[in-house]
Amino acid sequence: LGGLFDAELAAFDELGIEEPTKPADPFLAAFRTEKDRAVLVEEFENVATLGGVTDFELLDGGAVHGLEPALGEDVSCGVRLHGQRFIDPGRYVTSLAEAVQERGGEIVLASVAAVDSQGSGVVVRTSTGPVTADAVVVAAGAWLSELVRPHGVRAFVQAGRGYSFTVRPESQPRGPIYFPTQRVACTPLGQAGSEDAFRVAGMMEFRRPDAPLDPRRIAAIVDAARPMLRGVDWEARTDEWVGSRPCTADGLPLVGATRTPGVHVAGGHGMWGIALGPLTGRLVADQVMQGRTDPLLRSFDPLR
Ligand SMILES: Cc1cc2nc3c(=O)[nH]c(=O)nc-3n(C[C@H](O)[C@H](O)[C@H](O)COP(=O)(O)OP(=O)(O)OC[C@H]3O[C@@H](n4cnc5c(N)ncnc54)[C@H](O)[C@@H]3O)c2cc1C
Known part of the structure; x- marks a missing residue:
């Protein structure tokens, strides 16, 4: 790192x-x-x-x-x-949330039970109902494993x-x-x-x-x-x-695509999630939007 x-x-x-x-x-x-x-x-x-x-x-x-x-x-x-x-x-986190909303994003407060593939996209099953999307980035911190294990991510996050x-x-x-x-x-x-x-x-x-x-x-x-x-x-x-x-367990983040098309992971940053957050966001956005996997992500493959 x-x-x-x-x-x-x-x-x-x-x-x-x-x-x-x-x-x-x-x-x-x-x-x-x-x-x-x-x-x-x-x-x-x-x-x-x-x-x-x-x-x-x-x-x-x-x-x-x-x-x-x-x-x-x-x-x-x-x-x-x-x-x-x-x-x-x-103040930093509040500012990030405001920036998402100012740029047209919507913040939905809900708990997520599962992320499943559906047709050519993905459905997120939340406590306020299903949300469909072309692509999803699961960034659930210490709760990540349960949501992404069905998508081939075996590395455990504790x-x-x-x-x-x-x-x-x-x-x-x-x-x-x-x-x-x-x-x-x-x-x-x-x-x-x-x-x-x-x-x-x-x-x-x-x-x-x-x-x-x-x-x-x-x-x-x-x-x-x-x-x-x-x-x-x-x-x-x-x-x-x-x-x-x-x-x-190996101290490295899990960042990138899973084996399910459209389901990506950004997590497991341990003590460095604040410092590495913006860079992670940029690399994941490139992967989702342009299908380009930056060589920097090689060590962080969630399917390792
Ligand atoms: C005391 C302390 C000091 C730290 N100091 C630093 C530091 O100096 N520098 C640094 O870089 N990092 C630091 N960190 C680490 C940093 O905070 C983490 O690495 C970072 O917050 C991880 O980000 P994340 O988005 O992966 O997870 P989180 O910040 O934990 O966010 C995950 C979010 O997902 C939500 N979630 C989980 N499961 C679900 C679900 N099923 N449905 C809906 N929502 C769900 C959680 O509620 C949570 O809000 C520190 C951490 C601690 C505890």
Whole structure:
């Protein structure tokens, strides 16, 4: 996936939606020890070997605290990543939906029981009645397998559940902050320096996607993040949430045609569904509309 970086960002620019991606400046990864940091640096070196882009610099304690005063006392060193972007997830998704409607698309809220071929097209059986189409793209996240197994997709998608909540730090950090050792990622949702919302997320829990939120997981994220940030009232957190990353066994997405004409799949992106979403959309659209399968899709064949 590392080699897709340039194509990914270009696809975001092509979306032309109201809520833009924001430059992550700075985007910091922060660590307790240099030994912890070496793990991430090694990961970046591996990505570079595979053709990925890893533009970063190492920061000592003074430099990382100078760049981000909200970092806690336990942080002793960091990594600054260049050329990254981030989003406000809620506003981004709303903006995507609005763009679909502005361009003539209709959004139907319904649950889908099955996708079947019908004549030369496809019928989607929904809780509000059948919908017929020339082509269908099934993008059902962690619930994908059941809908596409009848179309020859044997790869299983399971939920890798992540948790998040919102806090309001005394001073809003300037950019996203990642604590790789703690597996916690934080995203500012408001203006730098303000008391706006700061989204804290982490955890990889393998349970069925509809299982209830487990408060112990939230507590574990709080315990991990507390010493790494200052000026946060952790007890005043809001918006506790659990959601499912759609994970495949080989870690690669499932994108492309199934054995049923007109039924396509876009899913299984695991931890990278936001970053890879626009590129996935463009590649699937090319396949559906022009019958052209981009060589980039070769590794993501849903029938593998
Ligand atoms: C805490 C957390 C942090 C993350 N951070 C990042 C990040 O920093 N960068 C990144 O790139 N990715 C990130 N991800 C991963 C990203 O959110 C997912 O990869 C992405 O949402 C997957 O998109 P999707 O459309 O395949 O599935 P989803 O977003 O799960 O959407 C699938 C939709 O289909 C609906 N659906 C399912 N079955 C049916 C049915 N039968 N009928 C009707 N509707 C149905 C579901 O309700 C859902 O709305 C994160 C995930 C989590 C949980």
